[in-house]
Amino acid sequence: MMMGILRVQELVSSKKCEVKESGDVQYSEGEYETSVSQEKQEDLRSHKDSLADTDAPMNLNVDKSGHLRLETIDDLQIMLQLRKSRKRARRVQVRKPPPAPETVPYYVDEVDFFKACEENKLPLIERYLEKSGDVNACDNFRRTGLHRACTQGHVDVVKRLLEAGASIENKDKLDATAVHCACRGGSMLVLDLLLNHDGSFSTRDKLCSTPLHVAVRTGHYECAEHLVHCGADINAKDREGDTPMHDAVRLNRFKIIQLLLLHGANPKLKNCEGKSPLDSTLEWQSGAKSILSNFKDDAKTPVKSSPVQFNCILHVSNSE
Template identity: 25%
Template structure:
């Protein structure tokens, strides 16, 4: 009888301990959920109650990273004002700054740039924020990143620059043509070839992108 009572007591203590552990994580889970939902008021309340600002989910994403992924501007603003790290990378090496730049989420990008964004930081492909922004045709984003001082001649692991990606992965339309012009005006080298030795001008000619060809030739492309 004593042994049975002791067993029940131990089970009860174990359940109590597990509950305490679970409850200890709840404020952080709530914070991340509020960030995804864009609930800025809830975020402020949770932070005042001591929720961990830099706590991470199973994929290594902070509340700010989740707010950024869902383009929750006010939530991101509250978190950044509270001191959230705009350069905190998740398991796939995205940070709020890098993700905002790649996605063209310019309001959040501006917040990260004003709060210590690491312009030299790179994503899992070894590219700066400027490279995917150029690839995806985010003209205003490219403008912002150039103005911030991101290296326009950075080469990623595919041996492509932002200029190369705008040509090879774009469709030759107005947005990508404008980006090519912006990059060249900012000092992008038109003769940095890809890993096979093919230059931006050669790629543009192969694709029949006549306006890009003209821009590259005027910039000294070969």
């Protein structure tokens, strides 16, 4: 009987009791009663759900307050059975019903087609193409469905539009092509797909920016690296004379700066203002040094700032 008590306490509290040579069971004051009471409370809350998973009904030994009693081995077996069934119930994952298939209207107009390209809804696109819809249709901004899908990075939609004859070189009002949009969206898979379909990586928009300029400004390293490996002009200048290195330095794209330098970018090329990327770096360092050297511990003492210092502060705050 003593061993039975010991096993009951170990099973309930997960702790071993010390048994003296005299055969008396020793445990801390109130520990056994507390653990048993907690276990009864947990089983009482879950026994209704657990009973539904058992093969045969169980006779629960409960007191007047509805708490499970633990007086005999049978009570202990019932408790263990309840715990096992509760664990099984936790393992069972509730299967959500599959989403209902989206109803495709008989007719899809251009507005719905553009929206479907943005939201990756191939069934609507298929219906539009089935009804002889123009795959190169554009909106008031001259943006086509391909522009939208490339910006969002929907590879399957881009692939389907190209199969239907979408033109990669169509330009919007800013003269941006689908390749520009892919670099702006940052999808390397879409960019690679366009280049494999003879998309041009040297095309220019209204700012004379190449896709490499766009990838650097938006910080999409993988796109920039892919364009460089494909042979993009690494020292190409935009309308203001800025090269991709100018943009990378101005926006603190350190990883891209390293990429451009490793592939032969010239840090001394000057833009229309006569400044090179190296000049911008030295100017920033000089301004930061001047600010630090004029710093006063007394906050009441005004510090005079030059326009260069003020521009540096704005630059740092904007980059953060």
